């Protein structure tokens with residue numbers, strides 16, 4: 568088989584070989600650059616969901632308040648502080664306090680005052696969130712830390 572060369576002295580076979588080699592090198596370069604990007608997280612962590620509330624003395628026994636922006640209910644009874652999320656465990660609507668606990672306006676779930684489900688479709692009770700002391704003696708709610716139902720911060 569003859570290997571004709573064009574006016575630049577390159578045969579069709581040489582042209583295709585060089586083209587294939589060039590494509591291979593470009594693909595390997597792209598894979599290498601992509602490989603360096605892999606170890607880095609592509610999703611950056613969100614802002615902290617620790618809420619410092621300050622001096623516990625600001626919250627007398629009997630406190631029952633909603634932290635509106637954070638969608639958290641904060642309570643203080645004779646045993647201590649506790650926090651319950653206002654986010655419904657069904658599809659994430661915000662529950663409201665009612666006389667006998669909490670109610671979800673979206674699909675009718677009802678929760679007891681301690682957050683356990685009284686009526687579905689919510690699959691589980693409202694989450695209890697960690698309440699702790701800050702180094703300066705204040706009270707803090709961490710919305711990223713779930714605690715067992717009934718866990719209270721004794722002050």
Ligand code: FES
Nearest residue numbers: 655657658671674
């Ligand atoms: S989101 Fe609360 S019952 Fe559906």
